[in-house]
Amino acid sequence: MKTPVSIREVATLAKVSVGTVSNVLNRPDVVAPATRERVQAAIAELGFVRNESARQLRSGTARAIGLVVLDVANPFFTDMARGVEEAATEAGHAVILCNTDESAAKEARHLELLAEQRVHGVLITPADASLDGVRKLRERGVSVVLLDHHAALPDSCSVAVDDRTGGELAVNHLLAEGHDEIVMVNGASRLEQARQRYAGAQDALRKAGRAPDVLQLLEVPAFTVAGGLRAGEQLLARANRPSAVFCGNDLLALGVLQVMVRAGVRVPDDMAIVGYDDIDFAAAAAVPLTSVRQPRQQIGRTAARLVIAETQAPEEHEHQHIVFTPELVIRESSRRTHKPRRARKVGSRTTA
Amino acid sequence: MKTPVSIREVATLAKVSVGTVSNVLNRPDVVAPATRERVQAAIAELGFVRNESARQLRSGTARAIGLVVLDVANPFFTDMARGVEEAATEAGHAVILCNTDESAAKEARHLELLAEQRVHGVLITPADASLDGVRKLRERGVSVVLLDHHAALPDSCSVAVDDRTGGELAVNHLLAEGHDEIVMVNGASRLEQARQRYAGAQDALRKAGRAPDVLQLLEVPAFTVAGGLRAGEQLLARANRPSAVFCGNDLLALGVLQVMVRAGVRVPDDMAIVGYDDIDFAAAAAVPLTSVRQPRQQIGRTAARLVIAETQAPEEHEHQHIVFTPELVIRESSRRTHKPRRARKVGSRTTA
DNA sequence: TTGTGGCGATAAATCGTTTCAATCGAGTTG
């Protein structure tokens, strides 16, 4: 209604052809300085803004990438999103964020929408284990990078963290601290991450020559604080509580921790807790949480760069499967206080 | 490269004109059942996906809305984003999420990009107090809804929470609990929210007939956990610590809380803490945080609906300024333990 | 038989940009 000013009006005002205006916009070097300035003046005067739709209609693909995550409310994913956004902005791309809440149906809907938008590429943490939607996208020629999910598709890149090793690290640590009755609180085993982390935990047992029943599995419906609270209540109700709990992610761990603290269960002395992801809130918890750190932003940044690179040179692009190595960050929630008489204050002051 | 199948190929296969295919897509009722089915079969067979760019080139506006927030890592904003996403998906729109990190420069860049995308509308929590970028968008005819920011623009809608009242509620509560030396830890006063909440806090004093110096201000650069940690350290270093702290948001409060707990300062007995936003992590903190609750998802949902409504019927749309009323949620972090001998367990079990 | 309507389908114009072959003008060279 106001003034949808087009390239043509700019051309008229600057007394050049539309082709020249387009050149000023896209390859300023090929146009003579004098004309260039004249055109730029006209653009400024009319307040012209390039119409992306038209541009991408011609070029066939958009200057946007889709990011599909399991849960936007999980700081792990927002941190990752930050990395994605950073890299995307760098390349002049917009990010379309989609949230699936671990639901395959929602995922399918979002992918449909992204396909219609002709996005440059899609970064996705799959909720649908079958990867059907992702495969369909690939067939349509959309680049896909699987996030936090190991290479299940040969014709796509993936960026992941070695979840199996992560699980192993966590349980190794607990075993080393002397625990021999460990419960793993985990999200839906439908999700790759959940499975891998559990497998890693089992690896640790095997390698240490311990019986498999040292580790029990407690599965909750979703990787959320609410899930952790529920798990905590259940553990509390048990006759023989485990001396250590390994949680599939930090939200679960925070939930469990909260229940224990409220009930007067001392952490870590009565129960050690280890989380996964090392979100900022983990370190900030009242009993700082031991956690398996993943390079959150870096995952996002790397994935975004991969997908952008792929679409810029599709032919010579070789699909990569990048795997970061997780790192165990030990904090109070799992540290055995062997010397209970040691001055507390000194310890707390050394915090970096 | 694969098969960018267009409406034309569908038409050929179904032996109809492109116009008819378009009709099947957009007003299936005007086309005869037999042809309709034939076309739909062709669409399915070819795996046709409508090209949004082409569609919006014609219609002039996109099926996407922009959401510009101060900090994606803040659960308050992700919860809000969830609401936005929900309402947008409902209306078949995509959400383009932009993060400004409270920087006016980043905000300007994002708005430029959104303008190029010809988004349906923009929901924004402004980082730039001058609102220049927003105004420019309006001039270009893009609908804008200001989020969490009071009506500064007469020609836009806004959805906000009465921050001033919120601040008042918080400090009222602290006064009622008998505190007479309160520090407000706040983010940059450049931000509207920060100013309003502080003003509300001062209101509380005035109305209670207390001296203004009962409340001191401690400003940190950003509304983050890191900011809270810094503030906490500063408070700890003071000779005379305040008996209560009111934080401009929950991230700050969690930071302060963490420092206090580590240092052995008992919360709330030695220092009461009140936050703002009531993010989920507030309730889940080891000392559950008293906080001023805002209807996070509802803000987002309402705003998205407003902007969609505006663009669907621009002429008859009346700009609205919706203000939600905040609510104080009292938890342990500020509750005076008047009767220390009371059984703790009973209290904790009543938690909903 | 002619006229009138209504329904379904069509063809063509259109949206704003990019791209590419063609053109133009001014030098440069033989």
Place this chain on the structure above:
DNA sequence: CAACTCGATTGAAACGATTTATCGCCACAA
């Protein structure tokens, strides 16, 4: 002075969908 080069600019053809006027057809009425 003609032939050529080269850089700068132009004009028109795409891109893929929507939309509008139009057309063909059939039924029914006059």
